[in-house]
Amino acid sequence: MELRFDKRINIFCGHYGSGKSEISVNSAVSVKSAYDDVLLVDLDIVNPFFRSLDAKNKLESLGISVIAPEFANTNVDVPVIGPEIAAALRNQNRRVILDVGGDEDGARVLGRYFFDIPQQDYDMFFVFNRSRPMTRDLSETIEYINEIQLASRLKITRLINNTHYLGETTPEDVLYGAELAREISEKTGIPLAASCVMKGFKHDIASRIDHPLFVLDNHILMPFK
């Protein structure tokens, strides 16, 4: 089973450090295989480091457009959102991926598009990694879901389980995350869209889950890699 992006607008949100940027970049690549005009918006106005904008050159070479807040990746730590983002959200011929900043603080920027997104064909993915310290159990993870929905003025429509320990990930870790996803689904009614593993993951996992597996390429690299 493959993860399909059926909607025109795909939004990725979640607790910071859960892998939203890497998943957004991979989603853009995936959407590009089916659609011509694809735009990735790096909408992170909270964290100036390790962002999807870092993969700009690679994405542009694949024909994917990338835009980001005005001063991203410079020393000016000022969140300025350009008008081209709203324009893209209204353009019915464009497939748009929004990589949103972490937590409710990062999601708040979506509230500004209250007259652009809810009326449109969109999915909002909540990405979580159960090995992160603040999204370990049901109640604290649901707290993030609620806070992000409130701040963004949008409803989360799908879950992505991105539970991993970088190079030390085992299939059991992924399944442990999927278990939490199931609990969240039961409690909130939000369906699980996919679990993620990195390309080259040497264990069989697809046969052990009942939902799509999203295989990720590593696009955002450390300076010493």
Add this chain to the structure above:
Amino acid sequence: MGEKLLMKGNEVIAEAAIRAGCRHYFGYPITPQTELMHYMAKKMPKVGGVFLQAESEVSAINMVYGAASTGKRVLTSSSSPGISLKQEGISYASGAQLPAVIVNIMRGGPGLGGIQPSQSDYFQATKGGGHGDYHMIVLAPSSVQELYELTVDAFNLADKYRILTMILGDGILGQMMEVVNFRDEEKIETYDKSWAANGHKNEREHNTITSIHIDPAVLEQWNIGYQKKYQLITESEQRYELYNCDDAEIILVAYGSVARICKGAIKEAAAQGIKLGLIRPITLWPFPVKGIEKIIDIPKAFLTVEMSSGQMLEDVRLAVDGRKPVYFTGRMGGMIPTVKNIMDKVMEIKERHS
């Protein structure tokens, strides 16, 4: 086995502090260390601790002075410009011999500079950014796991010697995510705190926490006492890592995240048939002179690599004491040295000593 989590450097410092028994945090937000405060704000209320965002760094460091005076474990954190603002309080707390932990996740300077990683506060941290003859113990982790372990150690060292201990990291370390394996239980060492101003209950004399001594002869005696303590720390607390040093032609000297780039260069050099080694200071003060002494006869030359104009370089030269040439390469202003930068310098040195 203890809990295993995927954490950012900044987060792990906060978690480690809580595990080390710290229940008092005072600070003011600044990129690139803000996640530390974010984590503290969320976690401290849950463990019955105090998180307070002060109105400025100056307030925060004086709150640290107050809390430390009562003998409680206390933490503050900031990044370069904020640490500059804290210097007066750091000098006062050093004069009053208060134990506390200060975190500096360095960014590019001088002045407001930028938000990208840097190591240009080495002088400020190790040579005293504030006034007076004082030192802080300065620890330089180079991974998220080590940030955890050294933060716990920092609290123990601070209490042991009644001294400020600084964790000196940079924007890369603060922002990067790695797997951390926590111990089931922390070894929280307890030391005599009968000096603390925590209420005498009419059962003992007042304890006075101060850095003012009006009679110069008395002040000199205090200073002599501080220096004895610094001497003891210099003798007993030097830490370093030696990596690949046996038969190395050139030994690199680097701390923190730059040491990891150096390890990348060592690998690259090995592929080209060149033997490089690395000494990584883990304590920047006291500087690991003993580590340099151990390897002094091995290489033809030393190469110091820093994200600065060459600050630790001076301590390396003092330790090497003219016995071998010491070269330098580095980047500034938030730029990160690459394996190629290091290899270019290595080739240049090899040429000169062939």
